[in-house]
Amino acid sequence: MIKGKYRYIMAAGALLAAGLAGASAQAQQTFKVGIVTFLSGPAAESFGVPAWNGGKVVIDALNRGEGPAPYNKVGFGGLKIEPVVIDENGGATKQVQELRNLYQRDNVDFVIGYVGSGDCLAVAPAAEELKRLLVLYDCGTPRIFEEAKYDYVFRTAAHGTMDNVALARYLKNSNVKVDNFSLINQDYAWGHDSKADFIGAMANMYPNAKVEADLLPKFGAGQYGTEVSALMRTNSSVVHSSLWGGDLQALILQGAPRGLFKKSVVALSAADHVIPPLGDKMPEGVIIGARGAYGLMAPKSAINDWFWKIYQDAYKTYPVQAPYRMVQSILGVKNAIEKAMEKNGGKKPTNEEIAAALRGSEWDSPGGRIRMVNGNGHQAIQDIAIGKTKWDAASKSMQLVDIQRFPAECVNPPPNMKSQDWLKAGMPGAKCN
Structure with a gap:
């Protein structure tokens, strides 16, 4: 009797130990x-x-x-x-x-x-x-x-099609007159795709607008004197760019003193991230995208x-x-x-x-x-927002004003349709409010 009871206690103890070990293993999992x-x-x-x-x-x-x-x-x-x-x-x-x-x-x-x-x-x-x-x-x-x-x-x-469709829709909704436009994008997949998407979107919003300069500097180029000169010569209504990071900061710091941002309406598809580091060196009146409804436009x-x-x-x-x-x-x-x-x-x-x-x-x-x-x-x-830079003297910071929001179905291609095919077809199925 005692022997059987001992075996039961041992078995129960083993089950408890196994349970604790399992709980410990679960607790240690990450x-x-x-x-x-x-x-x-x-x-x-x-x-x-x-x-x-x-x-x-x-x-x-x-x-x-x-x-x-x-x-x-x-x-x-x-x-x-x-x-x-x-x-x-x-x-x-x-x-x-x-x-x-x-x-x-x-x-x-x-x-x-x-x-x-x-x-x-x-x-x-x-x-x-x-x-x-x-x-x-x-x-x-x-x-x-x-x-x-x-x-x-x-x-x-x-993906980036949304950014460029939203920029084109923003220009149209804001009654910006566009006779011609120029582009400066990095010479790799992102830059080439952004360029194609913006040209395709503009063909829908401004079918008579002509492309002037189409510039493709290398990623990380850092120096844009030649490109700024080429853009200044075009007298373009709009300059589009998908530059980002240090490249975008360099373009702004080199282009603003030469009047690029006053001569043309500049539309930047992915630029909100350079506003904090640039501060008052960011020009006013620049149309800014954030690749979504993010930051100041969230x-x-x-x-x-x-x-x-x-x-x-x-x-x-x-x-x-x-x-x-x-x-x-x-x-x-x-x-x-x-x-x-x-x-x-x-x-x-x-x-x-x-x-x-x-x-x-x-x-x-x-x-x-x-x-x-x-x-x-x-x-x-996802939905996206586009705004325009304006210096706020009270807070001593660059803000975004005139913000427009676009539903996801307005600026993204539908399922099972490639972006370029959608743009060439006239953006069928787009639902904009």
């Missing part, structure tokens, strides 16, 4: 996440570093369980987020190897990253080959999902108030497009992971389970509602 963005080079100061700054404060808040509803569960589904941060500087070939290292050496669960369109085009096939989850938080080229289909690759922000909401506060408290400046896009990616993945865990009984989900939950999903971000509509549910669409 989501190890690769984060890739520019930490050095000309794109770091105004884009890559602010992006990670936004990611860091939000990850820290989520790990403490301090996100606003519905993001108030600790980390991702109760599991802490462990970031592994990698510099994007160095070119596409290097980034493919770094991506493989993140998966195979650092054993990350998935990767959130990439700003450069050339980098995105290079790493997406590598992630797919490895069957590992890759979430692109930025990079503007429409070609990612228009030229290929992926199971493991997602982009949680709209919609009023509880989640935006939360993000704005924790970012400004940490860095003593307000967030612009790059941190917004990083954060909407993190929140989109969090939403997908927690939906996957609801289905699998609370276990840490696999890549395939996360991908299934992210595909076609929707969530609220500081920049508004994000919807994975295009690219077979792998490509996001």
Whole structure:
């Protein structure tokens, strides 16, 4: 009798120990996440570093369980987020190897990253080959999902067609007379795609306007004296540019003293991020896009108030497009992971389970509602806002005024239609209020 009782106690003890061990293993589990963005080079100061700054404060808040509803569960589904941060500087070939290292050496669960369109085009096939989850938080080229289909690759922000269609619509809505226009864009995927999208959008809004100068300096050129001279000679009604980061700052600092921003209406598709560092050196009257409804043009909401506060408290400046896009990616993945865990009984989900939950999903971000509509549910669409720079003497800061907002369906191509085909067809199905 005693012997049997002893065996029962031992068995019960073993079950308890096993249960505690399982609970301990669950408590020790994390989501190890690769984060890739520019930490050095000309794109770091105004884009890559602010992006990670936004990611860091939000990850820290989520790990403490301090996100606003519905993001108030600790980390991702109760599991802490462990970031592994990698510099994007160095070119596409290097980034493919770094991506493989993140998966195979650092054993990350998935990767959130990439700003450069050339980098995105290079790493997406590598992630797919490895069957590992890759979430692109930025990079503007429409070609990612228009030229290929992926199971493991997602982009949680709209591509660059939206930016350029919105600029053209803003010009038209603002009654800007456009007889001709010139362009200056970087000589790589993002610049070429932005140029094509703006020309296509203008063909719909201003069918009689002619293209004058079409300039394609190299990424990181830094010196734009020749290009500014060429633009000044054209007498163009509008000058369009998708330059960003240090290149954009250089163009503004070199072009403004020579009168470029007074001679033509300048429309910049991705420029809000240079307003804080330039301050009063940013010209007034420049039409500015932020690649979404971000920063000074973000919609009023509880989640935006939360993000704005924790970012400004940490860095003593307000967030612009790059941190917004990083954060909407993190929140989109969090939403997908927690939906996957609801289905699998609370276990840490696999890549395939996360991908299934992210595909076609929707969530609220500081920049508004994000919807994975295009690219077979792998490509996001979102609303966008465009504004105009104006110096505010009271706050001694450059502000954005005359803001116009465009619904996602107004400025993004419909599902299963390529951007250029949509623009050439006259933007069928566009819904603008």
